[in-house]
Amino acid sequence: MPAKRPAPQPNPEQSRPELQAPPHPSPEPQAPPRKKPAKKATAAKKTTAATKAPARKKTTQKKAPAKKPAAKKSTPEATIPAAAVPLDPGVEKASEAAPVQVTTGRIPIRDVRPLIAGGARPAKSVVGETFLVTATVFREGHDAVAANVVLRGPDGQEGPWTPMRELAPGTDRWGAEVAATATGSWTFRVEAWGDPVTTWRHTARIKVPAGIDTELVLEEGAALYERAAPGVPEPRRAPVLAAVAALRDTARPAAARLAAALTPDVDDVLADHPLRELLTRGPELPLLVERERALYGSWYEFFPRSEGAVVEPGKPPVSGTFATAARRLPAIAEMGFDVVYLPPVHPIGTTFRKGPDNSLSPGPHDVGVPWAIGSPDGGHDSIHPDLGTLDDFDRFVAQARELDLEVALDFALQCSPDHPWVDKYPEWFHHRPDGTIAYAENPPKKYQDIYPIAFDADLPGLIAETTRVLRHWMAHGVRIFRVDNPHTKPVAFWEHVIADINRSDPDVIFLAEAFTRPAMMRTLAEIGFQQSYTYFTWRNSKQELTEYIEELAGEKAACMRPNFFTNTPDILHEFLQHGGRPAFELRAVLAATLSPAWGVYSGYELCENTPLRPGSEEYLHSEKYELRPRDWESAAREGRTIAPLLTALNDVRRRSPALRQLRDVHFHHADKDEVIVYSKRSGSNTVLVVVNLDPHHTQEATVSLDMPQLGLGWHESLAVRDELTGDSYHWGRANYVRLEPGRSPAHILTVLRPSTPR
Numbered sequence: 001m002p003a004k005r006p007a008p009q010p011n012p013e014q015s016r017p018e019l020q021a022p023p024h025p026s027p028e029p030q031a032p033p034r035k036k037p038a039k040k041a042t043a044a045k046k047t048t049a050a051t052k053a054p055a056r057k058k059t060t061q062k063k064a065p066a067k068k069p070a071a072k073k074s075t076p077e078a079t080i081p082a083a084a085v086p087l088d089p090g091v092e093k094a095s096e097a098a099p100v101q102v103t104t105g106r107i108p109i110r111d112v113r114p115l116i117a118g119g120a121r122p123a124k125s126v127v128g129e130t131f132l133v134t135a136t137v138f139r140e141g142h143d144a145v146a147a148n149v150v151l152r153g154p155d156g157q158e159g160p161w162t163p164m165r166e167l168a169p170g171t172d173r174w175g176a177e178v179a180a181t182a183t184g185s186w187t188f189r190v191e192a193w194g195d196p197v198t199t200w201r202h203t204a205r206i207k208v209p210a211g212i213d214t215e216l217v218l219e220e221g222a223a224l225y226e227r228a229a230p231g232v233p234e235p236r237r238a239p240v241l242a243a244v245a246a247l248r249d250t251a252r253p254a255a256a257r258l259a260a261a262l263t264p265d266v267d268d269v270l271a272d273h274p275l276r277e278l279l280t281r282g283p284e285l286p287l288l289v290e291r292e293r294a295l296y297g298s299w300y301e302f303f304p305r306s307e308g309a310v311v312e313p314g315k316p317p318v319s320g321t322f323a324t325a326a327r328r329l330p331a332i333a334e335m336g337f338d339v340v341y342l343p344p345v346h347p348i349g350t351t352f353r354k355g356p357d358n359s360l361s362p363g364p365h366d367v368g369v370p371w372a373i374g375s376p377d378g379g380h381d382s383i384h385p386d387l388g389t390l391d392d393f394d395r396f397v398a399q400a401r402e403l404d405l406e407v408a409l410d411f412a413l414q415c416s417p418d419h420p421w422v423d424k425y426p427e428w429f430h431h432r433p434d435g436t437i438a439y440a441e442n443p444p445k446k447y448q449d450i451y452p453i454a455f456d457a458d459l460p461g462l463i464a465e466t467t468r469v470l471r472h473w474m475a476h477g478v479r480i481f482r483v484d485n486p487h488t489k490p491v492a493f494w495e496h497v498i499a500d501i502n503r504s505d506p507d508v509i510f511l512a513e514a515f516t517r518p519a520m521m522r523t524l525a526e527i528g529f530q531q532s533y534t535y536f537t538w539r540n541s542k543q544e545l546t547e548y549i550e551e552l553a554g555e556k557a558a559c560m561r562p563n564f565f566t567n568t569p570d571i572l573h574e575f576l577q578h579g580g581r582p583a584f585e586l587r588a589v590l591a592a593t594l595s596p597a598w599g600v601y602s603g604y605e606l607c608e609n610t611p612l613r614p615g616s617e618e619y620l621h622s623e624k625y626e627l628r629p630r631d632w633e634s635a636a637r638e639g640r641t642i643a644p645l646l647t648a649l650n651d652v653r654r655r656s657p658a659l660r661q662l663r664d665v666h667f668h669h670a671d672k673d674e675v676i677v678y679s680k681r682s683g684s685n686t687v688l689v690v691v692n693l694d695p696h697h698t699q700e701a702t703v704s705l706d707m708p709q710l711g712l713g714w715h716e717s718l719a720v721r722d723e724l725t726g727d728s729y730h731w732g733r734a735n736y737v738r739l740e741p742g743r744s745p746a747h748i749l750t751v752l753r754p755s756t757p758r
Contacts, residue, residue: 105280107145107192110136112282114558121526122286123188123558125180126295130682131558131663134167134175135190135282144198146274148191149176152284154184161191163271180289183506187284193276200224201262208258218254221261222247228275236273239265293338293406293480294509294530295561296660298592298650299599300337301568302328304345304387304396305367306602309627316365317627319386322396331632333403335643336650340400341408341482341599343569344370345393347377347384349416352439352448356626357612360448369624371412371484372449374419380411380469390476397477408511409473412484413466414440415451425465427457455490463496470501470508480509483529487516491523498528511563525560531597536564536590537573542676542693546667549594549678557663564591564598569624571617572609579695581607582741585645586691589746592649593689594678596660603628605643606635645724652723652748657682666709672701675737679710686710686751688720692739703735710751720749728752 112135114123125131137147147164159181164174180186200221207217225244229237246252246260308324311317332340348368355362362368373380383390397407415421421428422437429451430438440447455462470481486494501508512529514521521532539548552562566587567576576583584607591598603623612618621628635641653659658680668677674694680687688710692699707714717732724746731749739745 105192105282106278107137107139107194107280109147109190109192109280109282112190112285113555115285116526116559119283119285121559122185122288124294124525124530124561125287125289126292127181127183127289128179128292129295129661130177130179132175132177133164133188133190134173135164135192136172137164137174137190137192138172139194139278142199144195144202145192146195146198146276147174147176147193149178150189150191151178151180151287152187152189153180153182154186164190180287183289183291186287186289188287189284190282192280192282193274194278195274196277197224197228197270197275204258204261208254211254214254215250218247218257221258224275225261225266228270228273231275232269232273236269239263239269290509290530291507292660295662296596297338297406298336298653299339299341299408299563299565299597300332300335300602301341301343301565301599302332302602303343303370303569303623303628305370305384306623306628306630309629311627311629317367319367319627320629321386322388322392325387326396326399328632329400329403329405331643333405335605335647336654337405339406339408339480339599341480342410344373344410344412345384345387346370346373346380347375347382348372349375349418349449351417354449354625357620357622358618358625366625367627369449370410371414371624372416373412373414374416374421376418379415379420381472394476401477406480407478408480408482408509409478410484411470411481413453413489414484415453416449417451419451421465422451425458425461428453428462430454452488455493459490459493463493463500466493466497467500470497474501474505474508479505479507480511482511482513484513486512486524486529487514487520491520491527494524494529495527502528522556522560531561531563534562534564534595536562536595537567537571540573540575540693542673545590545594545676545693549665550667552595553662553665561597561662562595564595565601566591566599567601567604569601569619569622572611572619573617574611574615575695576607576609577611580609581642582695582745584609585642585745586693586695586741588642588646588649589689589691589748592646592653593659593680593687593748594665596662600646603630605641605646606630607640607642648724649748652687652750656685656687656750658685658687666706668706668709669704670701670737671704672699674699675701675703675739677703677705679705681709681711688749688751689746690737690739690749691746692741695741698738698740700736700738703737705731705733705735707733712753719752721752723748723750 113133114131116123123131133149135147137145139145148161149164150161151159153159162176162178164176167173167175174190178188200217204217204221206212208214222244225240225247229240229244232240243261243263243266247257249257302325304322304325305319307328308320309318329340348370349372350368352360353362353366353368353372354360355366367386370384377385383393387393400407415429417437417439432438437451440450440452453462473481483494498510501510509530510528511531511533512521512524513533514524515533515535521534525532534552535548539545552560565571566584567573576587579586584604588600588604608619610620612620612622632641636643658664661680661682664681666679666681668679668688670677670690674692674697675690676693677688677690679689688705690703707716710718712718714733717730719728720731721728725744729749737747739747
């Protein structure tokens with residue numbers, strides 16, 4: 001976890017922290033300019049009978065009559081915290097030692113979102129990412145209220161405040177979209193206030209045309225504008241002062257005087273510099289801002305030992321090396337991927353080594369499973385001798401960097417029976433009554449070649465060794481770790497490890513490979529994991545996809561960022577097994593356009609889909625157990641690859657800010673369950689995607705668009721360009737589509753008319 005920022009100073013009237021705004025009324029009615037940091041207003045502290053109790057004396061004394069407080073001149077700006085309101089002299093105090101505790105501000109601010117773990121943990125964002133802050137804001141009576149959001153950066157400076165808008169009339173729910181400009185630990189706060197100008201305008205529009213108290217109403221408006229003027233920068237003050245003069249110009253008709261105070265020029269100025277009464281500040285909530293790769297990126301996973309490997313019948317296989325694997329990097333970069341993810345590259349144990357397809361009887365030349373880490377050649381901080389040396393690894397990382405590729409390394413916290421830790425730290429493992437060490441099991445599966453870790457015997461020692469290993473690889477250029485099965489280790493362990501790493505190196509990213517229950521997945525995200533694998537592989541129908549994406553893009557997006565892998569060395573879903581090439585194409589389109597982070601495991605572009613056996617998600621001749629060199633050039637010549645589609649997908653992602661974000665996605669209607677339609681927006685960029693979910697049949701459908709979600713009116717039309725074909729169309733509210741598997745699996749449409757930012 002990142003270091004926590006100091007908590008906001010508590011209000012004297014509060015006894016405990018609350019999510020609702022504490023009573024912080026400001027005596028300064030004018031708002032600071034939106035383009036300048038807002039200054040904190042502090043109210044002078046006054047001693048009253050409610051805030052200072054007299055010292056108790058042992059001897060009983062005659063109580064002196066209570067004195068009435070001196071009369072104060074009432075002004076619209078003056079406010080008294082509720083706990084400090086003087087009691088009537090004839091009312092007996094219940095307890096002078098226990099003053100009333102106020103937990104709600106003068107203008108109530110409730111249910112602020114995003115809120116993670118009650119505010120104990122930070123919401124997450126990346127630099128430049130827009131996210132919505134919402135709150136419930138209201139007050140007594142009919143007077144108007146308004147609200148804004150203030151971001152405070154890592155340097156402690158407040159940024160320009162952002163006005164909130166009412167999200168739905170009658171709900172008192174307000175929201176504003178904000179974005180942080182740098183990495184680090186930020187805070188955000190909602191401020192609410194009484195809006196006397198809006199209140200007056202509403203009243204004036206009713207009373208002046210009806211001739212009710214006309215002169216009084218116009219003078220009230222002039223006085224309000226006069227009070228607002230000092231808070232407006234001098235270069236923009238003229239329209240406000242002109243409105244004051246017009247409201248008091250009795251030579252003009254009343255309607256004209258009112259109209260002069262309601263011009264667009266005046267509206268714009270007072271929107272930027274409103275007159276704020278009863279200003280109430282909510283609590284500062286934490287926000288962790290990370291680099292963009294924590295949210296967005298295209299991942300490519302491959303086994304370096306297979307690239308350049310030589311496998312010939314009757315001969316011992318020859319492993320690929322980092323040098324031969326580096327030859328694959330230009331092709332990966334040309335497809336537009338950002339991250340190259342490597343399975344473990346460490347020495348592999350020989351005790352209980354697995355053979356092809358997880359057999360228990362390996363031959364003398366079988367290469368073993370990379371996740372069975374550790375041998376006499378070393379452990380988690382060593383390189384497998386067949387791959388080369390640490391210097392070779394450094395050259396591989398450098399070559400990747402030259403191609404704008406980041407290297408992600410698998411971190412699997414488990415050991416083979418031959419790992420140096422087994423002898424050095426025997427207490428780190430589970431021992432059976434017969435003295436043997438328990439191997440890993442996930443019934444009915446058994447992993448005789450892997451020892452799991454026993455964390456409770458020496459948690460501090462394991463934390464120290466884990467951070468040492470991670471820093472070792474960080475020193476060799478690794479800034480991303482894909483963590484194997486983090487849900488099988490204590491949450492507190494990961495919280496310590498990630499906090500320690502990110503405290504000194506906040507750019508390091510951890511991806512949780514946690515195919516587990518939702519509570520654990522979310523908690524891992526809350527305590528520090530920047531990304532998570534998801535259930536995307538098992539969401540294939542229109543209803544499944546819609547419900548799951550809306551869940552991920554909703555409130556969960558404030559802490560958990562998904563990475564949509566289409567396949568992994570462990571997972572070949574039956575949809576791909578039976579759907580052939582069209583299934584591979586449509587799943588790639590979905591992953592690349594629904595999630596800002598997506599990935600494929602090597603061989604996906606060749607549509608490899610033969611399972612170990614019917615009903616299994618394991619690959620036949622799985623690369624986990626044997627070398628698997630591929631002839632990429634022949635596949636390209638013969639048209640047996642969907643690499644051109646993957647390239648196009650990554651290209652449109654890079655050119656479309658809408659596809660690099662998660663939170664703004666909206667599903668539209670299609671009259672076929674086999675056709676799914678959704679749009680994503682970021683600023684003026686809008687992308688509309690239509691996908692045929694049926695890999696076997698052509699589907700025709702009518703697509704009905706929710707035009708306001710595209711920034712358009714219901715009866716407007718829009719020009720769109722298909723990023724997969726280059727074709728252009730004119731669409732309206734209802735549109736016909738025909739999608740044929742293998743030829744046109746989807747439309748990825750960029751809206752050419754700029755959308756109206758919300």
